[in-house]
Amino acid sequence: MAIAEDELLKWKFRRGSPEALARIYEKYLDSMLTLAMGLLNDRAAAEDVVHDVFVSFARLGPGFRLRGRLSGYLATSVVNRVRDHRRRSRRQVQASGRESRPARESVEPDHVASFTEQAAQLNEAVAQLPDEQREVVLLRLKADMKFRDIAKLQQVSINTVQGRYRYGLDRLRSMLNGEVEK
Amino acid sequence: MKPKKKVENAIRNKLRFTARPTLRDRLLTDVMNAREESMQIRPVPCGPGIGRRIMKTRIAKIASAAAVIAVAALALTFWSRSSAPAYAITDLPAQFEQARTIHVQGWHYFPEHMMPDGSAVPPSPIDNWTDVENARSRYTTTQLTSGADGVKVYVSEVVRDGPSWIRIDHGDRRSVTYFRVSEYQQKLGVRQISKLISGQLFGDITQLSNSIVVGDERIDGVACDIWQSDDAHGGRWRQWLSADTGRLVRAQALRKVDSGEWKVATDYSLIEYNVEPPEGTFSLEPPEGYTASNSPQTAYSMDLGKNGLPGFRDEHWYYYCGPKLAFALADGSIVLGWQSFDPMDAEKQAVLFEGVTFGGPLPKLPVEFYALIPDNGSSEPLYTGYHLAFTRKQGRFAEWSLYVPDGTPPPDVQATGYEMLYRWNQEFARNFAFDHTTVKPEFTIETAEEFDEWVLGAMAELADDGTAPADVTYQKVIDLAQQVRTSVAP
Numbered sequence: 001m002a003i004a005e006d007e008l009l010k011w012k013f014r015r016g017s018p019e020a021l022a023r024i025y026e027k028y029l030d031s032m033l034t035l036a037m038g039l040l041n042d043r044a045a046a047e048d049v050v051h052d053v054f055v056s057f058a059r060l061g062p063g064f065r066l067r068g069r070l071s072g073y074l075a076t077s078v079v080n081r082v083r084d085h086r087r088r089s090r091r092q093v094q095a096s097g098r099e100s101r102p103a104r105e106s107v108e109p110d111h112v113a114s115f116t117e118q119a120a121q122l123n124e125a126v127a128q129l130p131d132e133q134r135e136v137v138l139l140r141l142k143a144d145m146k147f148r149d150i151a152k153l154q155q156v157s158i159n160t161v162q163g164r165y166r167y168g169l170d171r172l173r174s175m176l177n178g179e180v181e182k
Numbered sequence: 183m184k185p186k187k188k189v190e191n192a193i194r195n196k197l198r199f200t201a202r203p204t205l206r207d208r209l210l211t212d213v214m215n216a217r218e219e220s221m222q223i224r225p226v227p228c229g230p231g232i233g234r235r236i237m238k239t240r241i242a243k244i245a246s247a248a249a250v251i252a253v254a255a256l257a258l259t260f261w262s263r264s265s266a267p268a269y270a271i272t273d274l275p276a277q278f279e280q281a282r283t284i285h286v287q288g289w290h291y292f293p294e295h296m297m298p299d300g301s302a303v304p305p306s307p308i309d310n311w312t313d314v315e316n317a318r319s320r321y322t323t324t325q326l327t328s329g330a331d332g333v334k335v336y337v338s339e340v341v342r343d344g345p346s347w348i349r350i351d352h353g354d355r356r357s358v359t360y361f362r363v364s365e366y367q368q369k370l371g372v373r374q375i376s377k378l379i380s381g382q383l384f385g386d387i388t389q390l391s392n393s394i395v396v397g398d399e400r401i402d403g404v405a406c407d408i409w410q411s412d413d414a415h416g417g418r419w420r421q422w423l424s425a426d427t428g429r430l431v432r433a434q435a436l437r438k439v440d441s442g443e444w445k446v447a448t449d450y451s452l453i454e455y456n457v458e459p460p461e462g463t464f465s466l467e468p469p470e471g472y473t474a475s476n477s478p479q480t481a482y483s484m485d486l487g488k489n490g491l492p493g494f495r496d497e498h499w500y501y502y503c504g505p506k507l508a509f510a511l512a513d514g515s516i517v518l519g520w521q522s523f524d525p526m527d528a529e530k531q532a533v534l535f536e537g538v539t540f541g542g543p544l545p546k547l548p549v550e551f552y553a554l555i556p557d558n559g560s561s562e563p564l565y566t567g568y569h570l571a572f573t574r575k576q577g578r579f580a581e582w583s584l585y586v587p588d589g590t591p592p593p594d595v596q597a598t599g600y601e602m603l604y605r606w607n608q609e610f611a612r613n614f615a616f617d618h619t620t621v622k623p624e625f626t627i628e629t630a631e632e633f634d635e636w637v638l639g640a641m642a643e644l645a646d647d648g649t650a651p652a653d654v655t656y657q658k659v660i661d662l663a664q665q666v667r668t669s670v671a672p
Binding site: 056137 | 185186189190192193194196197198199200201205206209210212213214216217325327336338351353354355357359475
């Protein structure tokens with residue numbers, strides 16, 4: 001049903017429908033924010049990434065052509081933006097000679113997102129995973145992407161992706177140490 | 183349940199963040215603005231001239247100019263009747279600037295595309311009205327998509343009247359969308375629409391000055407000279423001008439297709455000035471059979487100037503910066519409004535504006551746009567920035583600076599824009615990775631009245647109390663520019 005709706009949304013969006021764009025935005029904002037938060041563990045940066053993803057998407061309009069799934073497309077866009085962000089951050093840290101800062105919580109009164117304590121705990125655990133494993137776990141579980149598509153995105157074999165997924169889950173299990181039982 | 187499965191379920195179902203309403207609304211506004219900007223730009227590929235770019239290199243310009251001059255000399259010799267017309271081709275833009283209303287009708291053709299069955303793509307109508315006096319307009323936009331499912335042409339119209347405007351989509355789903363702009367934005371938009379129409383009909387002034395007469399024709403009893411010019415991007419332009427008055431009667435844009443033939447891509451077959459628009463032309467009601475996707479009360483707001491500013495944050499700052507709006511002054515200097523604000527704590531930035539004075543150095547904001555250079559490959563002249571004023575709206579500061587060149591501005595800089603040079607005044611601002619940022623002036627301010635209307639008007643738009651700073655006047659700004667020029671003169 002969701003996929004059928006997405007096909008309709010894609011079709012309408014391509015024809016310039018603002019309602020379709022608004023619906024796509026409403027439908028995927030939270031999941032893309034969750035994905036970006038999971039990948040970055042930084043609410044402000046996640047907000048910037050999601051902002052850029054949707055603004056860029058909005059500009060595509062009638063030029064938009066997509067055979068695959070909308071959620072996968074948006075998730076891939078998020079991942080690409082996150083990678084850009086990481087590269088930029090690394091360059092900045094190298095240029096300034098600073099120590100890399102730990103992930104931080106937003107200090108602004110206008111919080112980007114609301115979430116449960118458990119979500120925050122899960123996110124902290126996910127943040128401890130290596131980038132590649134984190135991407136696989138989140139793309140698989142939060143964006144419902146197939147291993148085959150994740151493999152394309154990471155430019156590795158499907159076996160490597162499945163391995164990263166397995167290792168990622170194992171590490172999460174040990175880090176969460178029974179918390180998920182609650 | 184296996185532990186691995188429980189982890190999967192936890193991530194899948196419990197790791198969830200929800201955007202708060204303020205963020206949701208703010209992002210949605212940006213997204214819809216981005217869509218609308220894109221829709222306004224999108225018709226460009228259909229009109230061969232709209233997407234033209236000014237030649238980038240000096241050599242190309244010189245070579246092209248030499249070629250045009252040579253051809254023009256031959257043509258003028260050959261067509262002796264037209265060698266001394268009773269008008270100047272370069273006066274053409276003034277016809278649009280002085281008109282009360284402008285009405286343009288015609289057709290877009292798509293000579294480079296074919297339908298799947300090999301037939302020609304049906305032409306798309308153009309029917310544009312600009313009511314300059316009353317700041318209203320209605321213009322047609324055309325989009326063409328070409329894919330595996332064939333070629334499709336989408337026609338829509340944008341009607342602007344006062345603070346409201348609507349987009350009427352004439353596609354399969356006949357719908358209307360409402361938007362809301364300030365009076366200032368509306369006026370600015372209409373002015374730019376006139377510029378856009380001018381650009382569609384005859385390119386820019388450089389293009390016009392390269393035109394030559396290639397023939398004559400009588401249209402509706404009016405004897406016309408046919409002027410023609412080729413641009414540097416493969417486009418050809420033709421204008422029919424009344425031989426007696428110079429009035430533009432018809433205009434065409436042509437493209438060379440694969441066979442080498444020149445084909446008409448756009449034909450503006452009717453161009454009228456100062457005629458009364460039919461009743462209902464600027465109606466903001468959905469046409470019969472069309473549904474409204476929102477209402478005037480829930481119209482999407484359009485922000486003034488350039489949006490989507492780049493930003494960064496660290497432990498202390500949540501920061502955005504970039505240009506908002508620029509105007510050129512007749513002496514070649516530039517007035518630029520730019521932002522460099524901390525939306526989370528405006529007072530933190532307020533202290534940085536303390537002590538700044540008219541004509542003095544720019545405020546030492548963490549990222550400071552201290553100068554401009556032409557974005558045409560040249561690094562000269564350098565436009566150094568001086569503080570004029572600052573405004574504040576909803577916690578967002580806008581710095582208004584005057585940039586004065588230390589030499590003669592190149593002629594194409596209006597089209598190519600200016601690169602904004604910046605520096606960090608505080609160590610943490612080094613974290614801000616900046617892309618190449620350019621700004622293009624909206625147009626050139628020639629008089630004190632225009633300055634008040636457009637520059638001070640823009641300042642007022644970005645001020646909480648809706649008024650511009652009292653100590654900024656045209657004369658003071660011009661005097662400042664002159665004073666700077668004198669001080670840097672060799």
